[in-house]
Amino acid sequence: MQIIRQPWSITNEDVIKLLETSNKGLTEKEAKNRLVNYGTNTFHNKEKINILSLFLKQFINPLIFLLIGASIITVILKEWVSTFVIIFSVLLNVLLGFYHEYHAENTLDKLKSYIKDRARIIRDGREQEIDSSLLVPGDILKLSYGFRVPADARLLTVNNFQVDEAILTGESIPVGKNEKLVPITAIISERKNIAYSGTLVVQGYATAVVCSTGNETEIGKIAGIVSELNRTDTPLKKGVDHLAWLIFFIAIVIVFVILILGVLRGEQLLPMLVLSAAVAVGAVPEALPIVLTVILAIGATRIADKKGIIKKLAAAETLGSATLIMTDKTGTLTKADMQLLGIYTKQELISSEFHKEDQKLFSHDQKKLLEFALSNLDITIEDREEDKKKWIFKGRPFEVDIAKACILHNISFSTINSFSSFIVLPFNSTNKFSVSLKDEKYIIMGAPDVLLKKSNVSKEEYLKLESWIKTTSESGKRLIAVGTISKKHVKNNISPQDIESINFLGMFVFYDPIRPEVPAAIKNIESHGIKIVIVTGDLKGTAIFIAKSLDWAVIENEVITGNDIRDLSDEELLIIIPKIKIFARVTPEDKLRIGKLYQKLGEIVAMTGDGVNDAPALKAVDIGI
Template sequence: MKKEGNIVDNIINPEVEDEIYQKPIKEVLACFSTLETGLTTPDTVKRIRRYGYNELPQKKKDSQFILFLKQFNSPLIYILVLAMIISFIFKHYVDGYVILLVLILNAVIGFVEERKAERAIDSLKKFIVSYAKVFRDEVLIKLPARQLVPGDIILLEEGDKVPADCRIIHSKNLQTQESSLTGESLPESKSADILYHKSPLGDRTNMIFMSTLVVSGHAKAVVVETGKSTEVGKIASSLQDIHYKESDFQSKVKNLTFIMGSIAIIGAFIIFLLGYFYRSLEFIDIFFFTVASLVSAIPEGLPAVLSVVLAVGAYRMAKRNAILRHLPSIETLGSVNVIVTDKTGTLTQNTLTAEKIYTSEGLFNVDGNGWQPIGRFYLKDKVVNPNNYPSLSKLFSICSLSNKSNLVRNDGKYEIVGDPTEAANLVLSKKAGVERENLLQDHLILDDQGFNSDIKLRATVVSLNQSRRKQLYLVGAFERLIENSDFHLVKDKKQKLKPKDKDAILLRAESLAKVGYRVIAFAYKDIPVNSKSIKDNNYSELIFVGLVAMKDPPRLEVKEAIEKAKSAGIRIILNTGDHKATAIAIARDIGLTSLLSPKVLTESDLEIMSDVEFSKAVSEVDIFARVTPSTKLKIITYLQKQGNIVAMTGDGVNDAPALKKADIGISMGIIGTDVARESSELVLADDNFATIVSAIEEGRVVFRNIRNSSSYLVSTNVAEQITIISSLLLMFPLPLLPIHFLWMNLITDGFNGISLSFEKSHQTALKQPPKKRNEKILNKEVIPFILIVGIIMSISTLAFFYYFYSNFGIEKAMAAAFISMTMCQLFNLFNMRSLHKSIFKLGLTSNKYALYAFLASFTLMILAVYLPLVNNLFRFNPLSFLELIMIISSSSLVLVVGEVYKFIRYSKK
């Protein structure tokens, strides 16, 4: 073997790297100073120091200074800059400096908001971690893929994402999807065979590459390149972690911004016409006034505020174990009205435990819980040695050898690597003292095919070395195996399986399924000695061995979550590969149905239906059993045709098409495959159905907060425009100057709009029906409220202005108008915390951010009116304490009117 020091030269030398696929595998292992049993921990520590972590280079972010400068890149800001320049040209220095101050403060607020969103997204990325199955210290463990180093030995199975560039050591039926690298959409067949000639990337059939996906088969491979040295790293590709995409929600925001902008421009045009032609004001004065009203009427910070709302909402969801891969999907979540869910892991605890075994020698009970391989076997309530029963011994052999899972002990706790059902079989055999390593001394696995969800079976070809016989082992759906069995194992002899015996076995299996067990059947057959592949054999004339009944108890919180979902107007559909009796039992346990005999449809029932019958079944039936992935896709399609917004859970490769088709594809973070996660919008970090309901609740809360924030901004801007237009029509002096509107817009919009994004559920989000897909942010329900509070603000402001102008002069009148409009907007903030619920039921302090925003805006308002020099800039004459209290008290009428409106409109609902 070469020494560690030579590895670096080999890896960074392109000539050596290009020849990796041309070398014999022994030479490749020697080149990387590794063995098939893997590296040791000290080796990996050295290599991480030398090569770094297995990560692609991150896109360079803008510096904070550049991010700050970008806040000035907006058409609205250009208008303000133009207004500032004109102010200085015409020697309106006060106006010019105030606009400059507004520009700087607006940029600071925008910068802070974008940094918040950026930090929230960075935090969200930390929740999405890819793992790899790797041999370390001769033990197969599961590690974050970023910890892989050149020389690591990894296992890959169907559904895995390839974590690094690797040379295949050996494989079986391996196919990878390399479209992310080569653009080729068809799967590529792979093998360990050496290539003798120089080959382009797409023809290197003994190599697998980072970011590609395993779509079938399995392999053992050695890592040859990591991080930026991989092929995908060289071309600066992306892992497609968290990214933005155009969505219905973003279209709604653009449409809202366009409408509001159009209204603002029309309003500004009316103001200019009234001021210049109707009131004959100086051009420069009405110009500045029009620009100020335009800027204050357009919520230029709305897109940034909404980005913060989305990012904060997604981060809040992640803390509840629901990880969004695409942020705009959070809005779609709030619209979901159908959840199509699998059973295992999502509704159950995903700790499958084999509790009963049925063979020709009797019904055995097995104790023990979870993945701990310790338990006793009972026959007729007596402890027995399972190895004294030949049928059990054969069953344990099949359990161990027709199995790709592994059991790992970490810190005294047993964990599984692989499929939970196979892991339960492995634990069962270990309880009997049967170890796979010992069996492999006398058995050679020639071919192995993982569980096929279409035929509901997994298969393994085994050579029995001592007897030179070969057998085909089969594990899967009991109906299929019982039907295909012509014999059964009685002790250690095969006997003809009579029809009455088949019926008895089938009855036993169904009786176990009816009480909630997942029932797995085991069978085998002798095959010709020249047979090496599963494809060489059929699945007939089998020898039935026995049944294993497993229990995966429902999660404790699922029943309550289903009740919440139903009360929220969400339909739950159980879509499982289990037997229909098992599906009914679990549906009753979790509260999905209370009927003794609910309607259940199986794959065979659905296959014979016409399109009309299928559509009707999908709209009426809530439990589907023994369904294939293609039927899951069809169910999703028909649900969507009926106008539903569908969320679907999935964990396997074959679930990927249905996950992509669903409005919200939900993959499992623990038991799910990488392929399923790549096809989904939402990843459940805890594989828990209750987390889906929590995510939908959070989606509804985010949309509600977006609506409330938008309504707040619109209502304040409408009030300002009504006030200006009314003052011009009433022949009043202008109640507020351009700098007043600019300052007011600055201190009341940004702080307060963002504070509403932190509003919590109020325990009402799941008590409302789902919103419709095309529901607008500002709907007919909101507009009357906006107009009412806008008119109240305008009347209050103009009334105080007229009173103080008539008695004390223009400067005190402007101060009174400024305080009145600002306080009306601040009191309106509490209105907009909920468009339905009283602020006194919510509690004034239940959203501390709204309280902080109120106090900050109030302080800046007081400083503008009372701080010497500053009030001179604004041309304010300060009010007395009693006058201030009078205006503040009167401005609270906005809150009173809001409470009355909510009571009249919603108290009976």
């Protein structure tokens, strides 16, 4: 069997052949052999903290070394009170540091939490469920709604299959998948025929063949990068280390000066040794480690009161020393929750009014669009209480938001028992639209570019609508178009090919809203002289739109993409990045590189992030949040 490094650029048939498997799956015997050869489907990280090593690590501090040396001298001099005070200082410092860091180490390891315990596969021609750690390359996976993908796999068949890849790419919008080939140079977010380990299936189902497991998966590679990174010393640690070595050398100099002067004056050697040792002990600030630890512990406690966990005590000081913050977009600047921004009729879109946003009151025509959309929603309602505002909807986020808008604007739900009963052609990633039947009309809802091409609009209207769709999509918004066809113009058993000459009605616009507290926080941070840059896996246009939503002035040459970064050397980037405000379409490796380059420029770098794609950079920078 041959391990495939770029399965997205190879046909399904070749992938199956190279992995020496089939649609019936591996045999149990072959699966056991491969488990021995390729190992379990788990992360094998080098970094593994245990209680003893965490405790002993607290002693690795130049000041502690000085104090231990001083305590040995006081024992020799039989200065028992000094010995007790110094040892007490050392133990108190070590125990305080150990307590806070052990408490933080008990938090959930986020990387491992993305791997589910069970996987549904085909082996020996039979569908079965196994522990996901026992998956091997060549296994045939069955993926469906609600499951996390247990390993990197090449898609063989798909049916309306969508995956949330935010943990890897940072993009908040679910990605439609298919089995078509993509170029070998495609980045993770462009590999539509691969289902990645740790990502969440949000719609449809698929079959796939496992190509990589464990540390060979994309999420495993990120875990490997994280485990091999060395933590950067904090500014406080660097300062304390420098002070400790300075005290050490001063103490040595004092010892030699006292010895030499004493010998020159004719004093006996032993008394002079005792005197110089006593002076050296006096030069050691035995209270300093305790003072520093207590101050940092107070800082950590205050941050804990704000629902934050300080993993390393020294991070409490670094947070206040940061000169630059790298922030991701999804979930940090935004809510990571696509919401309905506005409803636009065709007439509004082709007139000067099409730029309106944040609508609060809908017109009669806009409410009509809501009514049409209501019959095309593939959702269910739980706990149908008398108060409709308390209804719980289950379905795709966009459809749920349309349903909530219907309630807000008193659109009648009285005839709705099962939404899907109206749908005659469900949505899928091939057609990119769904069709429902209501009041002798077929209602079509789906991708605006697809509906526009199948519509009966004039050429002039087509060009205006096409331009609006392109501009709005590039700004990070998600669009859903709505149109109708009279039933009398279509045969009874409707098929996707029958959908032509659509009466284009309008558009629903969705966006990922800014967190309300973010604009004020950014202004406050920048007022203290701290620079902020956005580092995101999203499109360039999306990132610029977010910046403008924050009233954050950005011009074209202050934005750079991941492709541009990968084409430049470190030396070239060091010249460019001080002027950059937005890094778009970046990979985890790009984020890591950017963080290190800022550190080379002398910045004390903090980074915020909530996805696995942020993990390497979060560890490499001065402080990860």
